Amino acid sequence: MSCSKPFPGNSRPRPTRADPVPGTGSAPRWDNPLRDERDKRLPRIAGPCALVIFGVTGDLARKKLMPAVYDLANRGLLPPGFALVGFARRDWAAEDFGKVVHDAVKQHSRTPFREEVWERLAEGIRFVQGSFDDDAAFVELTKTLRDLDEERGTGGNHAFYLAIPPAAFPTVCEQLSKSGLAQPVEDQWRRVVIEKPFGHDLESAKELNAVVNTVFPEDSVFRIDHYLGKETVQNILALRFANQLFDPIWNAHYVDHVQITMAEDIGLGGRAGYYDGIGAARDVIQNHLLQLLAFTAMEEPVSFEPSELQSEKIKVLSATRLAEPLDETTARGQYAGGWQGGQRVVGLLDEDGFSKDSTTETFAAITLEVDTRRWAGVPFYLRTGKRLGRRVTEIAVVFKRAPHLPFDKTMTEELGQNALVIRVQPDEGVTMRFGSKVPGSSMEVRDVNMDFSYGQAFTESSPEAYERLILDVLLGEPSLFPVNAEVELSWKILDPVLEHWAESGKPEPYEAGTWGPESAQEMLRRTGREWRRP
Amino acid sequence: MIIDIPSTTTEKINKKLVEVRETGGAVTLGRVLTLVVCTLDSENAEDVIDAANEASREHPCRVIVVARGDRSAETRLDAQIRVGGDAGASEVVVLRLHGELADHESSVVVPFLLPDTPVVAWWPDKSPPFPAQDPVGRLAIRRITDATGARDPLATIKSRLQSYTAGDTDLAWSRITYWRALLTSALDQPPYERIVSATVSGLAEEPAVDMIAGWLASRIDGPVRRVAGELRVVLERETGSVTLSRPQTGKTATLSRLGAPDSLVSLARRETRDCLAEELRRLDPDEIYHAALSGLTKVNYE
Numbered sequence: 055m056s057c058s059k060p061f062p063g064n065s066r067p068r069p070t071r072a073d074p075v076p077g078t079g080s081a082p083r084w085d086n087p088l089r090d091e092r093d094k095r096l097p098r099i100a101g102p103c104a105l106v107i108f109g110v111t112g113d114l115a116r117k118k119l120m121p122a123v124y125d126l127a128n129r130g131l132l133p134p135g136f137a138l139v140g141f142a143r144r145d146w147a148a149e150d151f152g153k154v155v156h157d158a159v160k161q162h163s164r165t166p167f168r169e170e171v172w173e174r175l176a177e178g179i180r181f182v183q184g185s186f187d188d189d190a191a192f193v194e195l196t197k198t199l200r201d202l203d204e205e206r207g208t209g210g211n212h213a214f215y216l217a218i219p220p221a222a223f224p225t226v227c228e229q230l231s232k233s234g235l236a237q238p239v240e241d242q243w244r245r246v247v248i249e250k251p252f253g254h255d256l257e258s259a260k261e262l263n264a265v266v267n268t269v270f271p272e273d274s275v276f277r278i279d280h281y282l283g284k285e286t287v288q289n290i291l292a293l294r295f296a297n298q299l300f301d302p303i304w305n306a307h308y309v310d311h312v313q314i315t316m317a318e319d320i321g322l323g324g325r326a327g328y329y330d331g332i333g334a335a336r337d338v339i340q341n342h343l344l345q346l347l348a349f350t351a352m353e354e355p356v357s358f359e360p361s362e363l364q365s366e367k368i369k370v371l372s373a374t375r376l377a378e379p380l381d382e383t384t385a386r387g388q389y390a391g392g393w394q395g396g397q398r399v400v401g402l403l404d405e406d407g408f409s410k411d412s413t414t415e416t417f418a419a420i421t422l423e424v425d426t427r428r429w430a431g432v433p434f435y436l437r438t439g440k441r442l443g444r445r446v447t448e449i450a451v452v453f454k455r456a457p458h459l460p461f462d463k464t465m466t467e468e469l470g471q472n473a474l475v476i477r478v479q480p481d482e483g484v485t486m487r488f489g490s491k492v493p494g495s496s497m498e499v500r501d502v503n504m505d506f507s508y509g510q511a512f513t514e515s516s517p518e519a520y521e522r523l524i525l526d527v528l529l530g531e532p533s534l535f536p537v538n539a540e541v542e543l544s545w546k547i548l549d550p551v552l553e554h555w556a557e558s559g560k561p562e563p564y565e566a567g568t569w570g571p572e573s574a575q576e577m578l579r580r581t582g583r584e585w586r587r588p
Numbered sequence: 589m590i591i592d593i594p595s596t597t598t599e600k601i602n603k604k605l606v607e608v609r610e611t612g613g614a615v616t617l618g619r620v621l622t623l624v625v626c627t628l629d630s631e632n633a634e635d636v637i638d639a640a641n642e643a644s645r646e647h648p649c650r651v652i653v654v655a656r657g658d659r660s661a662e663t664r665l666d667a668q669i670r671v672g673g674d675a676g677a678s679e680v681v682v683l684r685l686h687g688e689l690a691d692h693e694s695s696v697v698v699p700f701l702l703p704d705t706p707v708v709a710w711w712p713d714k715s716p717p718f719p720a721q722d723p724v725g726r727l728a729i730r731r732i733t734d735a736t737g738a739r740d741p742l743a744t745i746k747s748r749l750q751s752y753t754a755g756d757t758d759l760a761w762s763r764i765t766y767w768r769a770l771l772t773s774a775l776d777q778p779p780y781e782r783i784v785s786a787t788v789s790g791l792a793e794e795p796a797v798d799m800i801a802g803w804l805a806s807r808i809d810g811p812v813r814r815v816a817g818e819l820r821v822v823l824e825r826e827t828g829s830v831t832l833s834r835p836q837t838g839k840t841a842t843l844s845r846l847g848a849p850d851s852l853v854s855l856a857r858r859e860t861r862d863c864l865a866e867e868l869r870r871l872d873p874d875e876i877y878h879a880a881l882s883g884l885t886k887v888n889y890e
Contacts, residue, residue, distance in 0.1 A: 084780035087807050088772040093876040095765050095866065099773040102848070127854070130766050133773065134843045135851035170839045171854045207848035209777065241778060 100528035102133045103211035103243075104178075104202050106195070108186075108226055109218035110140035110151070114249065118280075119217065120155050121162040122520035127175045128165040129517075131525055135206040137178035139198060143185050151181035164518055178206055186218075186225045192233040199235065210242035213527050219328075220251060220262060227269040236269045246270045247527055249278050250341050254332065255552060256545035263538050272538055276527045281342045281447075282534040283519030285508065286482045290349045290449070291358075293476070293484065300474070303453070305428045310471060312434045313450040314346050315588050316478075317442035321389065321399055321566070322416065326407025335386075335418040335548060335555075338438040342447075344371065344544045345536060346478070347434055350449055351424050360533035364540070370424060371543040377421040377433060380554045382580060386561040387417035387571030389441040394567035399441065401566070415561040416440040417570045419577060420551055433581070437574065441566040446588045447478040461497060468500040473586070482516075483507040593667040598699040601667045601681065608671055619678070621649045621706045621868065624697055626724055627713060629655035629684055636712045637670075637680060642861035644678040647868045649708075651680045652700050654724070656690040663687030665696060694723035701727070706871050710864065713737050720753035732867050734759040734860075735795040745795040749881040754873035760795040761877050762863035766855060767800060767832065771821060774830045774845060781825040785810040788887075791836065792816040798887070799880055806883030813888045 089096075105123065107115050126132050140151050156176070160167055180198050184191020202208045212235065216226060227246075230236040238244050248266065253259030266275055281287055294300060303309070316338055322329050329337065345367075352370040355362040377383040390401035403410050417439030424434065453472040466489070473487040484506045489499040508516065526534055562571040569587065578585055591608065593601060623644065627636050633655050640651045668682040683696050701707055709719070709728035715738075716722040719731040735758050738744035745760055775783075786804045790797030798814060800821060805812040810824075820833035828846025834855055841855035 086772060086775045087783060088768070088775055088804075090807075090876060094870055094872075095762070095874075095876070096769050096772060097765075099769050101773065101776055130769070130854070133851075134770070134853035135849070168854070170856065174840070174852055174854050177852070205849055207845070207851055209848070 097129070097131055098525070098529055099131055100133050100136075100525060101211060102135055102207050102209040103213060103528055104137035104139055104199060104206075104208040105213050105215060105524070105528070106139040106141060106199070107215045107217055108141045108222075109216070110181075111142045111144055111154075112217055114217045115140075116154070116158040117162050118518070118520045119215065119524070120158040121164065122518055122524050124159040124163045124172070124175060125165045125518065125521050126525055128163070128168060128171045129521075132175075132528075134174075135178065135208060136175070137180065137202045137206050137208050138175070139180045139182060139195070139202070141182045141184065141191070141195060143183070145183055146181050148179065148181045152176055152179050155179060164521075178202070186222050186229065189229070189232075192229045192235070196233050196235055210239060212243075213245045213247060215247040217249060220248075220253070223248065223262065224265045227265055231269040238274075243274070243530065244270070245274045245276060245527055245530070247276045247278060251332065251336060252277060252341070252541045253545065254336055256542060256549050259541055259545050263541070267538075273532070275538075276523075276532065276535045277537075277541065278523055279341050279345055279536055280519040280523065281478070282345060282536070283521075283523040284478060284482075285516045286476060286478045287346065287349060288534075289484075290346075290476060295354050304451075306430050306432045308453055309429075309432050310452050310454045311432055311583060312347075312350060313452065313586055314343050314350070314434065314436045314448075315450070315586075316342060316438040316447040317445060317569075317588065318438075318440050319394060319442060319445045319567075321405060321441050322402060322408070323400075323405050324407070326405065330408055330412055330414050333386075333415040333418065334438050334440070335415065335420070335552060339418055339420065339436055340544050340548050341536075341541075343436045343438060344374075344547065345540075346449055347374065347422065347424075347436065348540070350451070350476075351426075351429055351434070353426075353428070358533070360531070363533050364537055367536075368539050368543065370426070371540060371547065373425045374422050374434075374543075374547055375425065376547065376550055377423050380551060383421035383577065384551055384554070385417075385419040385437075385571060385574040385577045386415035386555060387439065387564040387574065388412075388414070388561040389416050389439075389566045390563040392441075392566035392568070394441060399566045401563070413560045415555070417442070417561070417564060417574065419570070419574045420548075421577070422547070435578065435583075435585075437570065437585070439570050443567060443569050443587075445480065448588050449476040449478065450474075450586050450588075451476075452583075452586075461499065465497050466499050468498070470501045475586075481507065589670070589672045591669045593669070595664050596667050597665065598696055601669070601683075602699060604669060605679070605681070608669060619648050619650050619702055619705065621647060621708055621871075622700070622702050623649045623651045623868070624707060624709045624724055624728065625651065625653045626693060626709065626711050627653065627655055629657040632713065633682075637682070639712070639859075639861040639864055640710070641678065641680065643864040643868055646865045649678050649868070650700065650702055651678050652697055653680065653682045654693050654697060655682065655684045656693070657684055657686040659687065659690050661686040663689050665689060692723075694727060697724060697727065706730070708732065708868060708871070710867075712860075717747070718751040719756055720751065728755070730755050730757065730867070730871050732757055732759065732864070736760055736763075738795075741793050741795040742798060745798050745881075746884060749884065752878055752881060754878075755871075757867055757874050757877055758795075758799075759860065759863045759867070760799050761874075761880065762866045763796040763858045764800050764803075765866060766858070767821065768803060770832055770841075770843060770853065770855070771823065771830070774832070774843060775823075777845070777848075779825070779827055779846075781827060783808045783810060783823050783825055785812070785824045787813045787815065787820075787822045787824075789815045789817040789821075790819045798884060801887045802882075802884030803876070803880035804883070805886040806879040811888060812883075812886065813890060815890045 182195045253262045348367040352366040355366045388402050419437035422434040451474045469489040475485040477483050486504040490502040492498040492500050562573050564571040664686045666684040670680040707728045708730045709724050710732040715733040719725040725731045735741050735745040788801040801814040823830040831844040834841035839856040844850045
C-alpha cells in the first residue's frame with residue numbers, strides 16, 4: 055500500500071493473528087497455541103468489538119447491513135459480546151431501534167431466523183439519537199461505547215460505518231475526532247467504513263480522501279465496493295491463477311477484445327436526489343466496472359497478501375487509458391418511456407425529481423486500452439445502464455478466430471468467436487463458448503455452450519457480499535477493499551470522458567427494455583465487433 | 589420422485605438412472621462427489637438419508653445408501669431411486685442387500701461411482717474397526733465415522749488412533765468446531781499468557797468432549813484433565829482462566845475471561861447434517877484431527 059504510513063497502535067493485524075501483538079513493537083511474539091494454519095475447519099471469528107452505523111434509518115442499513123450482521127451472528131462468526139450501535143436523528147428509544155433491526159433481519163436475512171441467536175444479538179443493540187452537528191449526541195455516543203466496553207467487553211475496538219451521503223463525511227469525521235472516538239489506543243483499533251460515491255471526479259475524490267485521512271489513517275479506512283465481496287469476482291483470481299488451462303491464452307495473442315457489462319432493469323424513480331447530475335459512468339464505471347477490469351487484466355500477484363494484490367491492481371489501472379477519439383469510442387444514453395417486462399414505464403425525464411432537460415446519462419459505454427505487453431491492441435469495452443433488457447453483470451473475454459479454418463465456408467457459417475464468460479450475477483458461474491460439429495452426415499460447425507454454475511457445484515446460497523465485507527472489516531482484513539490510489543486512478547481514467555460529455559451534446563434516448571442507444575451499437579460496429587446479448 | 593425397483597441388478601438400476609435423467613430432466617452432471625452411506629436396514633435409515641440430503645444441498649452429490657439387511661435371508665438386491673423433491677439437491681440410490689450379498693457391499697457400490705470425482709464413505713452407526721481397510725473404505729478418499737452412537741464411545745474414539753489413515757475423520761470431531769473456534773479466538777485477546785493446564789468436563793459417554801480434551805492436550809504444554817460432570821472447558825493461565833460452559837441441553841454458552849464481563853454466545857449442539865456438511869467441505873487429510881487423537885493418550889481421566 056503505497057499511500058499508507060505506519061501509525062503506532064493502529065497497525066492492522068494480519069488474518070492469522072500469529073504476528074506480534076499490535077502496537078507493541080519489540081515485545082515478545084504471542085503465538086496463540088490453539089491456532090494452526092493447517093486447521094482449516096476453524097472459522098475466523100472477529101475479536102471483541104462494536105459496530106457503529108451512522109445513517110441507520112436508510113435503505114442500505116435496513117436491507118443490507120443489519121441482515122448481514124445477523125447472518126454473521128447466525129453463522130457463529132461474531133464475537134461473544136458483540137455490540138451494534140445505531141446513530142440517527144430519529145427520536146427512538148433503544149427498544150424501538152431493536153424492533154427496527156428485528157424487522158429488517160426477519161425480512162431480509164439470508165439464513166433462517168433463530169430466536170436464541172437473535173436474543174444474543176439484541177442484548178448488544180444500542181441507539182444514540184442526534185444529528186451529525188450535535189456535540190451532545192457524540193458525547194452520548196462516547197459514553198455508550200464506554201459502557202459497552204464495560205458491560206459487553208467490546209475491548210475498545212470500534213468500527214464506524216458511514217452509511218450516509220458523502221457531504222456529511224467531513225462533519226462526522228470531525229465529530230469523531232473531537233470526541234476522541236477516532237483516537238487509537240494501544241491494543242485497540244478504530245476503523246471507518248465508507249460507501250461509494252468516493253467523490254465525483256479526481257479533485258473531489260482527493261478532497262474526500264484528505265478529509266477522511268486527517269482523522270483516520272489510510273490503513274484504517276475501508277471503502278466498500280460490494281462487487282468485490284461477491285464470490286464470482288473473487289473466483290476470477292482462482293480461475294486465472296490456480297489453473298493451467300486459461301493463463302496461456304489470457305493475452306493479446308489470443309484475445310480479440312473484452313466486454314464488461316453491468317445492466318439493470320430498474321429505473322431511477324425516487325432516486326433523483328442521488329442520481330441527477332451523477333450519471334451511470336460515475337455511479338458504476340468508476341468503481342465496479344474498473345475494479346472488474348483490474349481483476350481481469352492484472353498480472354499475477356506474487357502472493358495473496360493484501361498489499362501484493364493492491365499493487366497489481368494499481369499497476370494495471372495506471373496502465374489503463376481511454377481509446378480516442380472519444381466521439382467514436384464512447385456512447386451515452388438516457389432511457390425513454392417504453393414497455394419493460396410487461397409493464398409500461400416512463401422515461402427518465404418524466405421520473406419524479408428529474409428536471410425536464412436533465413442531461414444525466416443512464417447508459418454509458420467506454421472503450422479502454424491497457425498499455426502492457428499482455429494487452430496491447432486489445433480493446434476493453436465497458437458498459438452499464440438502467441432500464442436495460444434484464445439485470446445482469448458479466449465479463450466476456452472474446453477470442454480471435456482461428457487463423458486458418460480447414461473447412462469450406464458453408465461448414466462454418468454458424469461458427470462465432472470463442473468466448474469465456476464470467477457470469478457475476480445472477481446465475482453465478484462461467485460459460486465457455488466454442489464450435490462443435492452438428493450431428494449429421496455433413497460437416498457443419500455451430501456454437502455450443504459449456505457451463506459451470508455455482509448453484510450446481512457448490513453451496514446453494516453463498517454468503518452475501520456484505521457479510522463477507524463486514525466480517526473482513528471486523529477482522530481487519532483489507533484485501534477486498536480498494537485503496538486511495540485505486541480510487542484516484544479510476545477517476546483519472548474516467549475524467550476526460552466526463553469532461554468531454556459535459557462540453558457538448560447530450561445523451562441519446564433509448565427505449566426502456568432494450569440494450570441501449572444506437573450509438574453504443576455503432577461504437578462497436580466501427581471496429582467490426584458486436585456487443586454480446588448477455 | 590421415488591422409483592422402487594425390487595429384486596434387481598446394478599445394470600438395470602443404472603439403465604433406469606439414465607432413463608430418469610433423459611425423461612425427467614433430472615441432471616446428474618455437475619455432481620462434485622459420491623457419498624456412500626453404509627448403514628443397517630432399519631427405521632433409522634430414513635433419518636440417515638435425510639441428513640445426507642441436507643448435507644448435499646451444500647455439495648450436490650450422488651448419494652448411495654447401502655442398507656444391509658438380514659444375512660440369513662435369500663440373496664437379493666432391492667433398489668430405490670430418488671430424484672427431485674425427495675432427494676434434496678442430489679440423486680439418491682438406496683440399495684438394500686439381503687442374504688450373502690450383505691457381505692459384499694463394495695461390489696454393488698462400484699458401478700454407481702461417478703467418474704473422476706471423489707468418493708466419501710460415511711458409517712452413521714456401526715463403523716468397521718479399520719475404516720481404511722474396509723472394502724468400501726478402500727474406495728473412498730474420506731472416511732467418516734461417528735463414535736457418538738457406539739456402545740462404548742470412549743473406547744471407540746480412543747481406538748481411532750491405531751486405525752488412523754490420512755482421510756479418516758469422526759463426527760465427534762466436527763461437532764466441536766465452534767467450541768474450538770471460540771476458545772481459540774478468546775486467546776487472541778490479552779493477556780497473552782501461556783496455558784498452564786486445562787480441564788474438560790462433560791458427560792462421560794460424549795466422545796466430542798474427549799475430542800476437546802485430546803485437541804487441547806496436543807496443543808498445550810501443561811496437563812489436561814477430563815472429568816465427568818457439567819459441560820465446561822477451563823483453560824488456566826497464570827493470571828486467570830478462560831471458561832466456556834453450557835448447560836447440557838442448552839443452546840447458549842457462557843464465556844468468562846479475567847478482566848472482561850461474562851458474555852453469552854449461541855452455541856447449540858450441532859446437528860448431524862451440519863457436521864456432515866462440514867466434513868464434505870474439505871477432502872484433504874485432517875492432520876489436526878490426527879494430532880487430537882494422539883493427544884487423547886495424554887489426557888488424565890478422573
